[in-house]
Amino acid sequence: MRKMVEEMGGASEELERRSRYLSSLIQRSKIKADADQENDKKGKEKDLEERSGGRSHLENQLEEVSNIRVRAADMPMSLQRRAFCCAREVLSGMPKLDSKRLALALKKEFDSSYGPAWHCIVGTSFGSYVTHSLGGFLYFSIDKVYILLFRTAVEPLDH
CATH class of the missing domain: 3.30.740.10 (Protein Inhibitor Of Neuronal Nitric Oxide Synthase;)
Known part of the structure; x- marks a missing residue:
């Protein structure tokens, strides 16, 4: 019985360690994704302004990009x-x-x-x-x- 409790404790610790690792990956990905998304928006906005010169098309494109999270x-x-x-x-x-x-x-x-x-x-x-x-x-x-x-x-x- 004691051995089983010790094994469960070890498995629980391993799950907790993996959970912390995945949480840190997710957090880093969120920070990077937010920065990349902001840079992408600025780059697309500049490209669209140079190519089309039309504000309404630009607004539509930005709206499409911004609704992804x-x-x-x-x-x-x-x-x-x-x-x-x-x-x-x-x-x-x-x-x-x-x-x-x-x-x-x-x-x-x-x-x-x-x-x-x-x-x-x-x-x-x-x-x-x-x-x-x-x-x-x-x-x-x-x-x-x-x-x-x-x-x-x-x-x-x-x-």
């Missing part, structure tokens, strides 16, 4: 941007939110571009607890639509 991430910025663009593109083609279609589009895009085992959950209200591969986790929102995109490890079966 990274909630948690352990993913390179290039993959995050790809997810944002893909999600925005699919959403703009929908008169009404179709969560299943958006999730499938993101999964297919990432499976074909970055290899198998990507998973996507889309909705306006959901809970989850997932395990993901390092560098393969993104939780973000566009307006009131929340998107969880993550990758799991694929291990070959030994026969």
